[in-house]
Amino acid sequence: MSWLAFGLIVWISGWQFNAWLARRPDSSLARVIAPIIFGVTLVLVWEALVRGLGISKVLLPAPSDIAVAFANSTAILWKDFLQTVIKGALSGYAIGCGSAFVIAVAIDRFPFLQRGLLPVGNFVAALPIIGMAPILVMWFGFDWQSKAAVVVVMVFFPMLVNTVQGLQESEPMQRDLMRTYGAGYWMTLLKLRLPSAMPFIFNGLKIGTTLALIGAIVAEFFGSPTHGMGFRISTSVGQLAMDLVWAEIVVAAIAGSTFYGGVALVEKAVTFWHPSQRSRK
Amino acid sequence: MKKFTTAMGTLALGAWGVGAYAADDVTLQLKWVTQAQFAGYYVAQDKGFYDDEDLNVTIKPGGPDIAPAQVIAGGGADVVLDWMPSALASREKGLPLVNIAQPFKSSGMMLTCRKDAGIESPEDFPGKTLGVWFFGNEYPFLSWMSKLGLPTDGSDAGVEVLKQGFNVDPLLQGQAACVSTMTYNEYWQIIDAGLTPEDLVVFKYEDQGVATLEDGMYVLEENLSDPAFADKMVRFVRASMKGWKWAEENPEDAAMIVLDNDASGAQTEEHQIRMMKEVAKLTAGSNGALDPADFQRTVDSLLSGGSDPVITADPGDAAWTHAISDKALN
Numbered sequence: 001m002s003w004l005a006f007g008l009i010v011w012i013s014g015w016q017f018n019a020w021l022a023r024r025p026d027s028s029l030a031r032v033i034a035p036i037i038f039g040v041t042l043v044l045v046w047e048a049l050v051r052g053l054g055i056s057k058v059l060l061p062a063p064s065d066i067a068v069a070f071a072n073s074t075a076i077l078w079k080d081f082l083q084t085v086i087k088g089a090l091s092g093y094a095i096g097c098g099s100a101f102v103i104a105v106a107i108d109r110f111p112f113l114q115r116g117l118l119p120v121g122n123f124v125a126a127l128p129i130i131g132m133a134p135i136l137v138m139w140f141g142f143d144w145q146s147k148a149a150v151v152v153v154m155v156f157f158p159m160l161v162n163t164v165q166g167l168q169e170s171e172p173m174q175r176d177l178m179r180t181y182g183a184g185y186w187m188t189l190l191k192l193r194l195p196s197a198m199p200f201i202f203n204g205l206k207i208g209t210t211l212a213l214i215g216a217i218v219a220e221f222f223g224s225p226t227h228g229m230g231f232r233i234s235t236s237v238g239q240l241a242m243d244l245v246w247a248e249i250v251v252a253a254i255a256g257s258t259f260y261g262g263v264a265l266v267e268k269a270v271t272f273w274h275p276s277q278r279s280r281k
Numbered sequence: 282m283k284k285f286t287t288a289m290g291t292l293a294l295g296a297w298g299v300g301a302y303a304a305d306d307v308t309l310q311l312k313w314v315t316q317a318q319f320a321g322y323y324v325a326q327d328k329g330f331y332d333d334e335d336l337n338v339t340i341k342p343g344g345p346d347i348a349p350a351q352v353i354a355g356g357g358a359d360v361v362l363d364w365m366p367s368a369l370a371s372r373e374k375g376l377p378l379v380n381i382a383q384p385f386k387s388s389g390m391m392l393t394c395r396k397d398a399g400i401e402s403p404e405d406f407p408g409k410t411l412g413v414w415f416f417g418n419e420y421p422f423l424s425w426m427s428k429l430g431l432p433t434d435g436s437d438a439g440v441e442v443l444k445q446g447f448n449v450d451p452l453l454q455g456q457a458a459c460v461s462t463m464t465y466n467e468y469w470q471i472i473d474a475g476l477t478p479e480d481l482v483v484f485k486y487e488d489q490g491v492a493t494l495e496d497g498m499y500v501l502e503e504n505l506s507d508p509a510f511a512d513k514m515v516r517f518v519r520a521s522m523k524g525w526k527w528a529e530e531n532p533e534d535a536a537m538i539v540l541d542n543d544a545s546g547a548q549t550e551e552h553q554i555r556m557m558k559e560v561a562k563l564t565a566g567s568n569g570a571l572d573p574a575d576f577q578r579t580v581d582s583l584l585s586g587g588s589d590p591v592i593t594a595d596p597g598d599a600a601w602t603h604a605i606s607d608k609a610l611n
Contacts, residue, residue, distance in 0.1 A: 056354050057374070058350070058351060058371070059351070059355055134446070134450075138450060138454060142444075142451075142456060220444075222446055223445065223446050223451070224443070225441070225443055225444070226433070226434075226442045226443070226444060231415075231444055234346075234415070234416065235415035235444070237346075237348055237416070238348050238367065238415060238416030238417035238418070239367070239374070239417055240348065240350055240351060240354075240370070240374045240376060
């Protein structure tokens with residue numbers, strides 16, 4: 001009962017504090033603190049509810065249980081992280097986005113490819129991952145290579161479409177101006193069209209970050225060596241080690257946010273000239 | 282007036298309905314999809330053995346992503362079928378499961394290897410890739426490997442383990458030298474895929490001395506102290522065992538009953554009849570009561586897990602009871 005009361009108090013005071021912050025004049029400090037308070041409140045209320053209502057650990061472990069499991073199994077988590085995020089997701093992301101970029105430029109250069117390749121890209125994007133994953137596991141083996149292949153399939157299309165679209169962004173007037181400067185195709189591409197395509201390209205890259213992680217984890221459900229985040233999540237459920245499952249989810253959340261945040265930071269540096277970036281302080 | 286008559290009529294009908302169908306509800310969670318592995322329960326339902334005991338039984342099929350222990354923890358079932366290793370592991374994780382009956386006397390699990398992968402005996406395992414089912418089914422394999430002294434971390438002296446999906450593709454594709462199979466199911470998928478028994482080497486867990494008990498009935502410990510629940514379970518076990526013995530004697534008919542209950546339509550007649558005949562070999566010799574010696578053998582095997590044992594302490598007699606089966610079967 002005292003846990004429930006504690007949860008209620010935390011909830012109300014967290015709410016009140018954030019409401020007070022919102023009433024104050026806008027400041028960058030408040031903008032950082034408000035979501036932190038929200039997150040901390042959520043975790044504390046979760047802890048209080050699990051303890052107060054006596055929810056079985058097998059169904060929903062308390063955040064403190066998850067933290068203990070996290071601390072006790074850092075070696076396992078690190079090994080899984082290397083396997084899934086570094087080997088599976090990142091390599092697939094690099095290959096998928098890289099090849100999509102090159103093909104997008106080719107499509108832009110040769111219009112007949114646009115009619116031939118884009119529909120194929122469309123088709124690949126429509127393939128469900130749970131249908132593709134077992135086949136790719138069969139082709140590329142059980143290790144990270146097949147996971148990377150699934151990631152390639154997943155990130156390829158958003159990257160392709162965004163880049164193709166981005167390359168058409170520059171105005172005819174600007175292209176005419178480049179021609180009067182005596183710039184050829186490659187010079188125009190490099191100096192005008194790629195820079196103006198950057199907001200689109202980064203859009204594709206950002207969408208790809210989360211897709212890559214999902215693809216790598218889900219692909220491990222369909223056969224894997226005995227490590228990796230997807231392996232651990234799918235097998236630990238059967239062992240009722242829910243605290244370890246949640247620890248893996250925490251790792252996935254941190255890895256995904258960091259990955260996305262990293263790409264967003266690079267975007268900010270590269271497309272500083274774009275209105276969407278300029279308008280921010 | 283008309284309304285009143287309707288209301289009275291409904292009330293009377295309702296009362297009659299309650300009187301006729303005041304059966305006790307029991308929900309059973311299977312370990313796997315509808316197939317002859319669970320024929321006894323479907324027979325008991327189809328032949329009215331549950332009705333005779335005044336039970337209204339709901340049979341919930343399982344699947345690759347359903348952990349029976351988690352279902353019972355969440356209140357989704359009264360009784361679950363599980364393998365003893367994962368039931369005992371769940372017990373250690375804080376979910377007090379108790380075995381109330383054990384229709385399967387022998388284990389149907391085996392490791393099936395290709396001769397052309399260079400496997401003749403367990404001495405040939407080092408350096409090979411072996412397919413293993415996880416999700417709680419890996420425990421017998423791990424205790425076997427630790428008995429053989431083979432590390433499973435992929436080091437040179439040990440074996441490479443891959444997480445096998447619930448099919449035999451890795452063996453057919455040559456990605457693994459051996460895969461896990463059940464005598465009544467996956468083994469025949471390999472045969473159906475075109476390999477002959479002469480191409481294969483089979484290691485039964487029973488023969489290797491690492492067999493663990495499969496498909497026992499488990500309930501939550503706290504429920505057993507409720508006399509009404511215990512009484513329900515007595516009747517449930519009695520009717521289920523009657524179903525099992527009927528299925529053993531009439532494999533063809535039992536297989537057809539299973540097929541009738543397979544909502545997925547994924548099973549075939551030939552496969553189910555063959556499965557029923559194989560399953561009958563495993564249930565033979567059990568009247569439903571757990572043999573304490575079998576229990577102890579399973580526990581000893583699980584405790585011998587080397588550096589990474591499946592369970593860390595002997596759960597003792599609390600993990601099983603004859604209270605239900607004694608009343609049900611005598």
